[in-house]
Amino acid sequence: MKSRKRTTIYDIAEKLNLNPSSVSRALNNSSSVNDATKKLILKTAKDLNYTRNTLASNLRKGHSKTIGVVVPRINQNFFSNVIAGIEEATYKQGYNLIICQSNELYEKEVQCVNTLINQHVDCIVISISVETTDHKHLQNIIDHGIQLIQFDRVADELETLKVTNDNEQSSFEAVDHMIKQGYKRIALLEGPQKLSIFKQRKNGYLRALAENGLPVLAELMVENAWTKELSATATRNLLSLPHPPDAIFASTSDFSALGVLEVATAMHIKVPAELGICGYSNEDFTEITSPSITTIDQFSFYMGKTVANLYFQEMENTDTVMVPKVISIKPKVIARSSTQKG
Amino acid sequence: MKSRKRTTIYDIAEKLNLNPSSVSRALNNSSSVNDATKKLILKTAKDLNYTRNTLASNLRKGHSKTIGVVVPRINQNFFSNVIAGIEEATYKQGYNLIICQSNELYEKEVQCVNTLINQHVDCIVISISVETTDHKHLQNIIDHGIQLIQFDRVADELETLKVTNDNEQSSFEAVDHMIKQGYKRIALLEGPQKLSIFKQRKNGYLRALAENGLPVLAELMVENAWTKELSATATRNLLSLPHPPDAIFASTSDFSALGVLEVATAMHIKVPAELGICGYSNEDFTEITSPSITTIDQFSFYMGKTVANLYFQEMENTDTVMVPKVISIKPKVIARSSTQKG
DNA sequence: CTGCTAATTGCAATCGATTGTTTAATTTAT
DNA sequence: ATAAATTAAACAATCGATTGCAATTAGCAG
The missing domain is CATH 1.10.260.40 (lambda repressor-like DNA-binding domains)
Structure with missing residues (x-):
């Protein structure tokens, strides 16, 4: 056998x-x-x-009818939903998916990309790792004549097809929402600023403060608080300040927001009365914590479908010049109990 | 370009x-x-x-160094963790993964399998959909000389390599734990009995009752309560009984357990004092609900690694006869607040 | 019955890499 | 110095499907 x-x-x-x-x-x-x-x-x-034998057929035909996907972690809600979306759209067209995860490691990401290039995939869809600052491997994809689509965490400098979230606007709206609820000293938990999505979220935060005539307070902005643990530590520090914040925008993820909530609960600080909390990503659990957490939905499944369809459109396009198309999806603020100052 | x-x-x-x-x-x-x-x-x-060009190379060499994975849903914690585990182990060996999801649909599952056969993958790893009762497509895999490994939701009748959880034992332990906590009328939310994993979980439940000298009460066992919504409905019915249960074992999933918890909360029934709840799968959120939910951890990531390693072992094995090896992983009861009757 | 078109089918090259077999070149042993 | 043994590179077939082109056959008008 x-x-x-x-x-x-x-x-x-x-x-x-x-x-x-x-x-x-x-x-x-x-x-x-x-x-x-x-x-x-x-x-x-x-x-x-x-x-x-698809191998033989593809070899002869000169393409593989396969799309490679590289994400930091496949077992993260946002990414697995995007993948599910991509899968749904590509499956109908008879395409296959090869899925790799970089584990947030630059080295692994490069390896993944190389494997996919070897496999002669027709297209590579990628969301880069936190560690990734250099883009030789992405350029390499292009040099091999493989269609490259970046999504969510994209390298701005590289002119490729992109599907992104409007992080600036959604952050603006989230913070604006908190201000309208009556919060006045809103702290920001930032992600690594080398990733543009986190920079954009910070910009949205700053713009919301500015447009509402609130001061920017350096002591309320914490860099690199992008895991639950780092956020918990940051929260403990923030809440021990002489003038502690009355709200925290965990711009990095809902896991960070959860860290904030847990610390606040442990310190007997009432959410949302004494402290407002807003996360990012609309993970399933945000709905069932007590109080439920206000967050931002990124339409991850839809994003996946958009990525796939962008590829198919580009295939049909016979123009020789590639226009670096960027599709921006506007996320939606999901207002829940954690920001109902009342 | x-x-x-x-x-x-x-x-x-x-x-x-x-x-x-x-x-x-x-x-x-x-x-x-x-x-x-x-x-x-x-x-x-x-x-x-x-x-x-891996296509050419593989064509010549007669194998694809690719493993196909078919799961009901990739954006479900358990499955995405298994996939992550498989990915980690196979990546090191230079193998690629093609991932498909059946969406719990038999038809789609058959299509996925056919695509993978066409792709001449070296191995197919599958966890069957709820709809799947017939196994022609699985037999077809074997007939094509492709290694088949079933995991978690397996077709018992088919003699293949399998990696399963010891559902009977873990359910037994969960129910036994609840009984030891003082619960006496424990209801069971069952999954579709055509899937053996759900049958085994029921058996574990029955054995726990028997060994503790508790009666089996038909009105406390609800069939097909395998989504959050179905469980919520079932819970409303159970709690409106003349003699309502004092605990509910949502053997199908943590989502079911969540449904139970929400209904109980809405009905102002105190958990765990008046109602004990136990779920299945150890989803992330079970830790952060209030009260936190007792559940069963299936070591999903480890399960994925086990599947992959089983394949590699089998490859090295030069015997011509295939022994239908079955690896059973013993899940672990995670006792939390929702069953602390105290 | 001849000539011509259209419908089928056959032939052979091709996709890119691998590998068993030869041939050629070099080295070692006698 | 010559035969034997190494070493290195060339040759050619192969994996399985596809496809442009040639060849065959059938059908039909003149």
């Missing part, structure tokens, strides 16, 4: 005393093969349990 | 006035090529930005 020979078009041709080319044509439903023969070939193929 | 020609070994051979075979051997670090030439070839390959 370990190495059973598979049926090929030659087997079918031989059995029917035909030429393999006719078999191939019949299998591809070409009009230049007689209907009777075609039917016969199809029947024999079925009898012999034939399945096309 | 859309159809740039890639460098092949012929290009390298031509440039160096060598035969492609020497280039191939050099690239594969064969000892039968002179060190100086080898170095020259490697350098030229780098200069020309050469990358091996």
Whole structure:
């Protein structure tokens, strides 16, 4: 069983005393093969349990009908939803997905990309790791004539197709919402600023303060608080300040927001009365914490579908010049209890 | 850019006035090529930005170094963790993953399997959908000489490699734990009994009752309560009974348990004092609900690694007969507040 | 019955890499 | 110095499907 020979078009041709080319044509439903023969070939193929060798077919045809996906972690809600979205759209078109995860490591990301290039995938979809600051490997993708689509965490400098969230605007709206609720000293938990998405979120925060005439307070902005643990520590520090914040915008993720909530609860600080909390990503759990956490939905599944469709559109486009198209999806603030100052 | 020609070994051979075979051997670090030439070839390959065409290579070599994975949903914690585990183990061995989701649909599952067979993957790893009762498509995998590994939701009748959880034992322990806590009328939310994992969980429940001398009460066992919504409905019914249960074991998932908790909260029934709750799967959120939910951890990431390693072992095994090996992982009850009757 | 078109089918090259077999060149042993 | 043994590179077939082109056959008008 370990190495059973598979049926090929030659087997079918031989059995029917035909030429393999006719078999191939019949299998591809070409009009230049007689209907009777075609039917016969199809029947024999079925009898012999034939399945096309996609490797051979793709080699000949010059493409792999495969899309490579590189994400930091596949078992993170946002990314697995994007993947699910991509999968749904590509599956219909007969495309396959090869999925890799970089584990937020630059080295691993480069390896993943190289493997995908070797596999001669038709397109690589990537959301870069936190560690990634250099883009030689992405340029390499382009140099190999492979379509590159960046999503969410993108390298701005590189002119490629991109699907992003409007992080600036959604952060603005989230903070604006908090201000309208009556919070006045809103702290910001920032992600690594080398990733543009985190820079944009900070900008949105700053703009919301500015437009509402609130001062920017350096002591209320914490860099690199992008995990639950780092956020918890940051929160403890913030809440021990002589003038502590009355709200915290965990711009990095809902996990950070959760860290904030846990520390606040442990310190007997009432949420949302004494402290407002807003997260980012609309993870499932934000709905069921007590209080439930205000957050920002990124339409991750839809984002995945958008990425896939962008690729298919680009395929149909016969222009030789590539226009670096960018699709921006506007996330939505989901106002919940954690910011109902009342 | 859309159809740039890639460098092949012929290009390298031509440039160096060598035969492609020497280039191939050099690239594969064969000892039968002179060190100086080898170095020259490697350098030229780098200069020309050469990358091996895996399609051609695999076609020639007769395998694809690819493993296909079919799961009901990739954006479900348990499955994405298993996939992450598989990915970690296979990546090291230079294998690729093609991931498909059946969306719990039999038809889609069959299509996925067929695609993977066409792709000539070396191995298919599958956890079947709820709808799947017939296994022709799985037999088809075997008939094509492709290694088949089932995990978690397996078709018992089919003799293949399997990695499962000991659902019976873990359910037994969970229910036993609840009984020891003082709960006496424990209801069971069941999953579709055609899936053996749900049957086993029910058996564990029954055995725990029996060994503790508790009666089996038909009105406390609800069939097909395997989503949050179905569980919520079931819970409303159970709690409106003349003799309502004092605990509910949501054997299907933590989402079901969450449904129970929400209904209980809405009905002002105190958890865990008046109602004990236990879920299944140890989803992240179970830790942060109030009260936190007792559940069962399935070691999903480890399960994925186990699946992958099982495949590699089987590869090394040169025996011609396949022994239908089954690896059973014992899940662990995570006792939390929702069952502390105190 | 000849000539011509259209419909089928056959032939052979191709995609890119691998590998068993030869041939040629070089080294070692006698 | 010559035969034998190494070493290195070339040759050619192969994996399975596809496809442009040639060849065959059938059908039909003149």
